[in-house]
Amino acid sequence: MPRANQDELVQCVYKLEGLHCPSCAAKIEGTAAKVEGVAQASIDFAAGRLTVNSLKSRQTEIKTEIERLSQEIEPGVKLREEHSHAHNHEDEHGHAHHRDSSESLLALGAALALFAGGLLLPLPQVGKTVLLLASYLLAGFPILRSALLNLRRGRVFDENFLMTVATLGALVIRETPEAAAVMLFYRTGEYLQNLAVDRSRRSISALIAIRPDQARVVRNGTALEVPAGEVIPGDELLVQPGERIPVDGTILTGLSSLDTAALTGESVPRDAGEGDHVLAGFINLSGMIRMRAERPASDSAISRILDLVENAAARKSPTEEFITKFARYYTPAVVGVAALLALLPPLFIPGAAFADWVYRALVFLVISCPCALVVSIPLGFFGGIGAASKAGVLVKGSNYLQALHEVDTVVFDKTGTLTSGEFTVDHVESVPGVKGEYVLQMAAWAESMSRHPIALSIVEAWGGEFDPTAVGDFQEITGLGISATIQGHQIACGSQRLMQHLGITGEFFSHHGQAVHVAVDGKYVGAVLLSDTPKRDAEAALTRLKELGAKQAIMLTGDSAAAAAQAGEMLGIADVRSELLPGDKLTELEKILAGTRKGRVAYVGDGINDAPVLARADVGIAMGGLGQDAAIEAADVVIMTDEPSKVADAVAIARRTNKIVRQNIVLAVGVKLLVLSLGALGLTTLWWAVFADVGVTVLAVLNSIRATRLPAKQYPTNRTLTAKAIANY
Numbered sequence: 001m002p003r004a005n006q007d008e009l010v011q012c013v014y015k016l017e018g019l020h021c022p023s024c025a026a027k028i029e030g031t032a033a034k035v036e037g038v039a040q041a042s043i044d045f046a047a048g049r050l051t052v053n054s055l056k057s058r059q060t061e062i063k064t065e066i067e068r069l070s071q072e073i074e075p076g077v078k079l080r081e082e083h084s085h086a087h088n089h090e091d092e093h094g095h096a097h098h099r100d101s102s103e104s105l106l107a108l109g110a111a112l113a114l115f116a117g118g119l120l121l122p123l124p125q126v127g128k129t130v131l132l133l134a135s136y137l138l139a140g141f142p143i144l145r146s147a148l149l150n151l152r153r154g155r156v157f158d159e160n161f162l163m164t165v166a167t168l169g170a171l172v173i174r175e176t177p178e179a180a181a182v183m184l185f186y187r188t189g190e191y192l193q194n195l196a197v198d199r200s201r202r203s204i205s206a207l208i209a210i211r212p213d214q215a216r217v218v219r220n221g222t223a224l225e226v227p228a229g230e231v232i233p234g235d236e237l238l239v240q241p242g243e244r245i246p247v248d249g250t251i252l253t254g255l256s257s258l259d260t261a262a263l264t265g266e267s268v269p270r271d272a273g274e275g276d277h278v279l280a281g282f283i284n285l286s287g288m289i290r291m292r293a294e295r296p297a298s299d300s301a302i303s304r305i306l307d308l309v310e311n312a313a314a315r316k317s318p319t320e321e322f323i324t325k326f327a328r329y330y331t332p333a334v335v336g337v338a339a340l341l342a343l344l345p346p347l348f349i350p351g352a353a354f355a356d357w358v359y360r361a362l363v364f365l366v367i368s369c370p371c372a373l374v375v376s377i378p379l380g381f382f383g384g385i386g387a388a389s390k391a392g393v394l395v396k397g398s399n400y401l402q403a404l405h406e407v408d409t410v411v412f413d414k415t416g417t418l419t420s421g422e423f424t425v426d427h428v429e430s431v432p433g434v435k436g437e438y439v440l441q442m443a444a445w446a447e448s449m450s451r452h453p454i455a456l457s458i459v460e461a462w463g464g465e466f467d468p469t470a471v472g473d474f475q476e477i478t479g480l481g482i483s484a485t486i487q488g489h490q491i492a493c494g495s496q497r498l499m500q501h502l503g504i505t506g507e508f509f510s511h512h513g514q515a516v517h518v519a520v521d522g523k524y525v526g527a528v529l530l531s532d533t534p535k536r537d538a539e540a541a542l543t544r545l546k547e548l549g550a551k552q553a554i555m556l557t558g559d560s561a562a563a564a565a566q567a568g569e570m571l572g573i574a575d576v577r578s579e580l581l582p583g584d585k586l587t588e589l590e591k592i593l594a595g596t597r598k599g600r601v602a603y604v605g606d607g608i609n610d611a612p613v614l615a616r617a618d619v620g621i622a623m624g625g626l627g628q629d630a631a632i633e634a635a636d637v638v639i640m641t642d643e644p645s646k647v648a649d650a651v652a653i654a655r656r657t658n659k660i661v662r663q664n665i666v667l668a669v670g671v672k673l674l675v676l677s678l679g680a681l682g683l684t685t686l687w688w689a690v691f692a693d694v695g696v697t698v699l700a701v702l703n704s705i706r707a708t709r710l711p712a713k714q715y716p717t718n719r720t721l722t723a724k725a726i727a728n729y
Helices: 022-033 056-073 086-120 125-152 159-172 176-208 301-310 318-348 354-366 371-390 398-405 436-447 453-462 496-501 538-547 561-571 582-594 611-616 629-634 645-680 686-708
Strands: 009-017 038-044 049-055 078-081 214-219 222-227 236-239 249-253 256-259 270-272 289-293 393-395 407-413 424-430 471-477 481-486 489-494 514-520 523-531 552-556 575-577 600-605 619-622 637-639
Touching: 009 056, 022 038, 022 049, 022 056, 022 371, 038 056, 049 056, 056 078, 086 125, 086 176, 125 159, 125 176, 159 176, 159 354, 176 371, 176 686, 318 354, 318 371, 318 398, 318 645, 354 645, 354 686, 371 393, 371 398, 371 645, 371 686, 393 398, 393 645, 398 407, 398 600, 398 619, 398 645, 407 582, 407 645, 424 436, 424 453, 436 453, 436 471, 436 481, 436 489, 436 514, 436 523, 453 514, 453 523, 489 496, 496 514, 514 561, 538 552, 538 561, 538 645, 552 561, 552 582, 561 575, 582 600, 582 611, 600 611, 611 619, 611 629, 637 645, 645 686
Parallel strands: 407 552, 407 600, 552 575, 600 619, 619 637
Antiparallel strands: 009 049, 009 078, 038 049, 214 222, 214 236, 236 289, 249 289, 256 270, 393 637, 424 523, 471 481, 481 489, 489 514, 514 523
16 A cells, blocks of 8 residues: 655644634635645635645644634634544534523623613712723623734734623723713623524534444444444444444345435335445434445445535525625724724814714624624525524525525426336237237347336346347447347347438337337337336426426436326426437527526426536436435535425425525614614614624524425435436445
């Protein structure tokens, strides 16, 4: 095994404990990226996670330096490296956070008591002032300390520094009670904001905390409990009732019901027994099962899915990008207006009181940080992504969640997407002088080398014995059919286009379903006629998509015009485009995209031959993703099962999430504009400014939490996981 290069780049993911300030998060990201040996650093505020690509040889020094710089930016922030046994550390962090919260609450309680004493006790004015100043210092000490540190570093647009300037300004103009009250109110709001952010993060984490930690491995006849990461392919495992299956594998012995909701969103358990494939994250509900590991934990379906979900924050939505840019200019602009408001009116307006205009400027300073937006927007989108994953829908980024919200045209592949893909032979037609049994036999022998669903159905319908060595020169012609040599005869099976391509003529049999035409030695001998049925929830899914605002549903298929028309009629799809080769589907999608002026176009396929179309669509949605690695790579959204209703669920989640995000934007911007306007007119106080800052932030974060609890709409569904989705496991 080659020796690892000590100077190679490696990726480390750290949890940032105690990080609640979004502007501080952005500063930590920028500072970390400048540390020697760091190639890239990105922060996910919603999850409290910092990802660093750095030199392997300097990992320890880099972590120490980033933690030191982070604590300079926001005191109390700690870095903890994420790994598979993080649950114990989460408990420790929970206790530490509880202690910090208790200390903050105690300090705020004491400050409140001093403030009440300064207002209510019958003391001389000096005594009242002393109590109010003590309340101000006790409540505001963390703010004042941070402001002093930021001043030394030249960071004058930090929220703590601006709050310090605003309250000190109130003290200068002898508004001591209001200065103390504003600091107390601000710290209380900040405390509630931190609680709300932590609650949101816990809600999101709970949605995806489904990676198993432990496994019970049978070695030398003894069951040993080991970390799931130590399981290797070929190990035999025992899984007791109530436990999660630790790795992907195959059941050797035992019968049980499995809860697959963590991966698929399905509420109905499925039965599993000897020979069935099972995936890590499924919960064993009833009997003891013995299984063989097929993949290591790091390569399990759930690990790949969770990695994609956890990295989804790197793909920011246009709204998030706009808010980030907006925040860069908003604070300096408001501070600039505050300075002008304090200086110009007293100079140019006769009789204008300097203290009055300074007070109005202080209102602007208090409201100069856009925390409600930069905190709640990422939390809202990430909450929506978490809710989607719980429903069995993997969304690769908030940009795709926003694009889903804008979809008004949905293009579907037919076979395996809207229909079951499980074909049945209705009957066999043959030309005069040829028996139907002979046509079916020749088709079955030729199709025996193919794994296409139609081929499998024909072979199953034949049911006879044949010699595989008798099949030679097998060739699968994509989108048309197959050709092979059997006992010296040249056989062609496929669509009418294949017959025409080979120059074979005749009166071709037609069928409302799928017709597989058969030719022997260049002569047409008949056709095997098959049918495919729509999935149970397909029609309901299309109806709901229309209710959600999708104006158009289009079906693209390689099937014959008759089969496609029948499927379209059964499902209520008017625009059906048939007899398409895989390359033709891409051409048709280009036409659809060119003809769409507003809204987005989504393409839904099963991920087998649809990668180019999935990649070209505004939103590519792959179904049956648990067994389709190619689909997970090519698509923007992956449906874990083969249910079309999940497509409607994905759109509904996207619409609901974007509605929550818009609510937060309107709330934050509306309240800030109102208070800024009233502040400029002298009609509001610092109290209202603090509410417009931290109070609105708390409300927006609490509203964002709703994105993690989206109601699911029930459909008639298939009770078992698609065979196609688990075939590769």
